[in-house]
Amino acid sequence: xxxxxxxxxxxxxxxxxxxxxxxxxxxxxxxxxxxxxxxxxxxxxxxxxxxxxxxxxxxxxxxxxxxxxxxxxxxxxxxxxxxxxxxxxxxxxxxxxxxxxxxxxxxxxxxxxxxxxxxxxxxxxxxxxxxxxxxxxxxxxxxxxxxxxxxxxxxxxxxxxxxxxxxxxxxxxxxxxxxxxxxxxxxxxxxxxxxxxxxxxxxxxxxxxxxxxxxxxxxxxxxxxxxxxxxxxxxxxxxxxxxxxxxxxxxxxxxxxx
Amino acid sequence: xxxxxxxxxxxxxxxxxxxxxxxxxxxxxxxxxxxxxxxxxxxxxxxxxxxxxxxxxxxxxxxxxxxxxxxxxxxxxxxxxxxxxxxxxxxxxxxxxxxxxxxxxxxxxxxxxxxxxxxxxxxxxxxxxxxxxxxxxxxxxxxxxxxxxxxxxxxxxxxxxxxxxxxxxxxxxxxxxxxxxxxxxxxxxxxxxxxxxxxxxxxxxxxxxxxxxxxxxxxxxxxxxxxxxxxxxxxxxxxxxxxxxxxxxxxxxxxxxxxxx
Numbered sequence: 001x002x003x004x005x006x007x008x009x010x011x012x013x014x015x016x017x018x019x020x021x022x023x024x025x026x027x028x029x030x031x032x033x034x035x036x037x038x039x040x041x042x043x044x045x046x047x048x049x050x051x052x053x054x055x056x057x058x059x060x061x062x063x064x065x066x067x068x069x070x071x072x073x074x075x076x077x078x079x080x081x082x083x084x085x086x087x088x089x090x091x092x093x094x095x096x097x098x099x100x101x102x103x104x105x106x107x108x109x110x111x112x113x114x115x116x117x118x119x120x121x122x123x124x125x126x127x128x129x130x131x132x133x134x135x136x137x138x139x140x141x142x143x144x145x146x147x148x149x150x151x152x153x154x155x156x157x158x159x160x161x162x163x164x165x166x167x168x169x170x171x172x173x174x175x176x177x178x179x180x181x182x183x184x185x186x187x188x189x190x191x192x193x194x195x196x197x198x199x200x201x202x203x204x205x206x207x208x209x210x211x212x213x214x215x216x217x218x219x220x221x222x223x224x225x226x227x228x229x230x231x232x233x234x235x236x237x238x239x240x241x242x243x244x245x246x247x248x249x250x251x252x253x254x255x256x257x258x
Numbered sequence: 259x260x261x262x263x264x265x266x267x268x269x270x271x272x273x274x275x276x277x278x279x280x281x282x283x284x285x286x287x288x289x290x291x292x293x294x295x296x297x298x299x300x301x302x303x304x305x306x307x308x309x310x311x312x313x314x315x316x317x318x319x320x321x322x323x324x325x326x327x328x329x330x331x332x333x334x335x336x337x338x339x340x341x342x343x344x345x346x347x348x349x350x351x352x353x354x355x356x357x358x359x360x361x362x363x364x365x366x367x368x369x370x371x372x373x374x375x376x377x378x379x380x381x382x383x384x385x386x387x388x389x390x391x392x393x394x395x396x397x398x399x400x401x402x403x404x405x406x407x408x409x410x411x412x413x414x415x416x417x418x419x420x421x422x423x424x425x426x427x428x429x430x431x432x433x434x435x436x437x438x439x440x441x442x443x444x445x446x447x448x449x450x451x452x453x454x455x456x457x458x459x460x461x462x463x464x465x466x467x468x469x470x471x472x473x474x475x476x477x478x479x480x481x482x483x484x485x486x487x488x489x490x491x492x493x494x495x496x497x498x499x500x501x502x503x504x505x506x507x508x509x510x511x512x513x514x515x516x517x518x519x
Contacts (some may be wrong), residue, residue: 072357212347219358238479
């Protein structure tokens with residue numbers, strides 16, 4: 001199949017970018033979207049042009065590296081998959097595909113379609129962990145957890161931190177990501193000791209990074225490749241207000257590793 | 259910065275303020291609709307005028323009224339602050355219109371809210387301000403024979419400019435003299451453009467609350483599998499349909515009545 005690509009090209013974070021149109025010819029419909037870009041890059045390299053930069057790593061939908069805002073959808077038009085899992089048969093022969101980077105003040109463009117998502121790392125470092133003593137591992141069944149609770153926590157834990165929620169949100173809010181990271185620990189017994197300091201620290205870091213504010217539109221939930229639900233945001237809100245209004249934990253009463 | 263200041267200045271804190279003021283305004287709508295249903299009583303405005311008189315002369319109502327005015331202002335100001343912050347969070351927009359699955363009302367709360375703010379300003383200056391501060395309203399006198407319960411209506415011209423209202427009984431006849439806001443309602447709702455504006459504004463109420471009511475519960479963190487369907491049902495049918503339809507029926511019915519006069 002032959003396609004026309006409108007791709008955002010930007011040299012670095014300092015310079016302004018623009019759309020450049022490329023032809024993608026002889027594309028197999030069994031290729032993944034990233035393989036299609038590999039083919040285009042190959043031809044660009046042969047012509048001594050700068051290849052299109054895009055983030056990718058595992059190419060099996062679990063690492064959270066790939067991004068791309070394709071025709072108005074993060075990770076393309078199909079539900080519950082990442083860009084690397086998107087096949088070219090999703091598109092029609094001769095179609096024009098517009099490819100943009102995630103748009104968020106907190107995710108500055110590094111080059112072309114690649115953005116700096118280290119804001120997510122800093123939010124995680126602010127409290128997205130549990131503190132455990134080193135030594136012999138505990139017996140796995142020493143603490144009993146109801147199946148429904150374990151399942152819910154696991155659903156939240158499937159978040160791969162790709163940032164599609166921020167890209168899809170009309171407010172560029174990161175609340176789906178942050179709430180999933182808070183909930184996966186908040187639901188489990190091991191997460192309880194730091195539950196209320198964690199939510200305060202992570203929300204504070206999220207605000208500092210310059211993400212927008214959730215208006216519960218649900219676009220994030222619809223676009224999330226791991227189908228993280230909006231319920232996580234409500235859980236985060238509940239824990240946050242509980243911590244701030246009814247509990248006595250300070251914001252930074254635990255600093256990881258010290 | 260104190261703990262509370264920090265709480266309410268955080269992203270979630272600002273959202274909490276939006277949710278709480280929004281839900282308070284929702285409860286106000288119930289009371290407002292309930293009272294205004296008196297407009298449908300065919301008694302030449304006796305019940306409605308008496309109700310308006312009660313609202314403006316019962317001190318606890320005054321207190322709640324001021325909380326209400328503050329809520330409207332805070333809700334609007336915070337909406338503006340949050341919108342500006344949200345715009346700043348995405349300085350470079352997308353070339354392709356986002357096609358993510360989200361309800362129309364949830365994506366247009368700012369637009370709907372702006373229509374409502376304009377409506378509230380016009381609505382309050384036409385009725386609330388005129389009633390309380392502008393001395394243009396005439397007075398009506400309702401004489402009810404307490405033995406037969408028959409009410410007769412007449413004009414009342416006050417002796418002094420400061421006259422507010424009077425309720426007295428003589429010879430088994432109750433005399434109620436109150437400001438005739440009902441006539442103002444009749445006059446306003448006889449204009450087609452005015453009625454159209456009210457109906458459009460009520461459409462905005464419907465869509466604003468369709469998203470807003472359930473969204474407030476999410477912001478407060480009150481999401482529970484058992485109660486969420488009830489919140490959705492209530493938000494959709496009561497706040498999204500019944501309340502706006504009830505309000506919109508008032509200008510429409512009065513407009514139709516004005517045609518036959």
